[in-house]
Amino acid sequence: MEATQFIRAALAAEGITECGFLPRSHFRILNERLMQRCGDVQSAVMFLIPYRCATLPRDGLNISLYARVKDYHTYFSALAGRLTEVLTGRFPGERFYGFCDHSPIDEKAAAAQCGLGILGRNSLLINRTYGSFVFIGSLLTSMVLCGEESDRTTAFCRGCGRCKRSCPVSAITGTGIDRARCLSAITQKKHKTPEEEALLRKTGAVWGCDICQLVCPMNAAAAYTEIPFFKNSFADMLSAASIEAMSDEEFALYAFSWRGRNVITENIRRVHR
Numbered sequence: 407m408e409a410t411q412f413i414r415a416a417l418a419a420e421g422i423t424e425c426g427f428l429p430r431s432h433f434r435i436l437n438e439r440l441m442q443r444c445g446d447v448q449s450a451v452m453f454l455i456p457y458r459c460a461t462l463p464r465d466g467l468n469i470s471l472y473a474r475v476k477d478y479h480t481y482f483s484a485l486a487g488r489l490t491e492v493l494t495g496r497f498p499g500e501r502f503y504g505f506c507d508h509s510p511i512d513e514k515a516a517a518a519q520c521g522l523g524i525l526g527r528n529s530l531l532i533n534r535t536y537g538s539f540v541f542i543g544s545l546l547t548s549m550v551l552c553g554e555e556s557d558r559t560t561a562f563c564r565g566c567g568r569c570k571r572s573c574p575v576s577a578i579t580g581t582g583i584d585r586a587r588c589l590s591a592i593t594q595k596k597h598k599t600p601e602e603e604a605l606l607r608k609t610g611a612v613w614g615c616d617i618c619q620l621v622c623p624m625n626a627a628a629a630y631t632e633i634p635f636f637k638n639s640f641a642d643m644l645s646a647a648s649i650e651a652m653s654d655e656e657f658a659l660y661a662f663s664w665r666g667r668n669v670i671t672e673n674i675r676r677v678h679r
Contacts, residue, residue, distance in 0.1 A: 409497065410551055416492050417453055420485060421633045424533060425453035426520025427551045433516040441508035441546075444503045450544050455482070455506075456631040458539035458639040467644055469662075470590065470614025471539060472485060476493045476639040477661045478541050482506040489545065492569045498647075501548045506541055528569045528618040530542075537628030538572035538619050562574040571617035574609050578618065589615040594665055603618055603676060612673045613662045646671040 410427055417425050428450045435441050457475055472478065486504025493502050505513070514531050518524055523533040530538040570578040577587040585591055592602050593611050609615075619625055631637060641660070649657065649671055657663050662670045 408533060409549060411547075412496055413451055413493065413551075416489060420488070421631075422453050422455060422543075424456075424522055424535065425451060426517070426522055428516055428519055428578060431553070432519060434512040435510055436512055437510040440508075444510065444546050446548050447503070447546045449547050449549055450511060451514055451547065451551070452513070452520045452522060452539040453543050453545075454517065454522055454533055455485075455543055456536040456540050456629065456633065458536065458628055458630055458635045459637055461640045461642050462629045463604055464642045466642050467612045468477045468610040468615075468677070469612050469644065470616050474540075474612050474644070475636040476659045477614075478636075479506065480543070481633075481635045482543060482598070483579065485543070486545075493545075493547075497549060503546045504543065506543045509544050511544065511546070515545055516544065516580075517542050524563050524618065526569065526622065526624075527565075527567070527582075528573075528578055528622075530619065532563060532624050534624075535606070535629050537577055537625035538622065539625065539631075543632055549628045564623060568621045568623070572617050572621045574617065575605065589617070594669065596665065596669055606673060607679065608675055610677045612677060613670050629630055644674075645656075646674040651675075 412555070414425060419425070426477070430448050430450070433450050440633050441447065447457050455478065457472055457478065459475065463474065465471070482504065489504065490502045494500065514529075523531040526532045526538065528538075531540065531542060532538045533540055543612070570584060575587045576591075576592065577584045577589070589609060589611050593606065593613050593615065595602070639659075649667060657667065
């Protein structure tokens with residue numbers, strides 16, 4: 407079995423079916439110091455982790471879907487460990503470094519180059535199967551892996567502009583996202599201006615914002631995740647009281663925990679005033 411086939415099979419065993427390969431010359435390095443710590447990286451294995459669940463929220467709160475499942479960083483840390491063990495066992499002497507979010511390379515651009523999707527106007531990667539409800543993972547390796555010519559077209563964004571027109575804060579520009587204006591960023595601030603507080607009450611935003619994703623026609627039929635970590639952890643009923651009642655260990659399992667309890671619970675009470 408060829409190396410790329412074996413790696414595909416290892417990912418498929420984890421429920422991950424969208425992956426691709428790039429030689430070092432084809433991806434852009436964003437953090438040279440971190441890349442140097444990885445040693446002699448020759449290739450990148452790019453893959454998508456779908457997180458959209460079939461379960462629907464029942465609490466009426468505007469919380470991003472990614473934050474209703476347990477923190478993907480926890481999942482990826484365990485996943486990277488399992489993959490590294492399998493791959494180093496099959497390819498002794500080779501090195502593998504797993505990343506999700508904090509990669510030294512431009513993950514979104516690399517995933518698009520692999521044929522895994524395109525970058526929409528909202529700067530998110532849009533995949534043909536899972537839409538934009540994916541986390542991007544990467545394995546940087548010392549192995550020399552040939553980049554594959556994908557037979558999947560990446561020119562499938564309809565350019566309808568719904569995401570831009572639907573953004574309540576006009577954060578989607580002609581060149582991407584104005585992150586300072588993005589509603590998702592505002593919900594995560596510890597100290598908000600009176601104007602920002604009024605905006606949260608108006609939009610009902612509690613944590614994150616999925617508006618640009620929910621209106622995208624490419625997400626209308628996005629497939630649901632089959633990964634148990636996400637399927638079995640979807641929180642469909644959240645409230646300020648339930649979050650405050652969580653133990654520290656339980657609270658730490660969710661992505662919104664990094665800002666502390668007060669940020670999300672105050673947001674919930676703010677939109678309910």
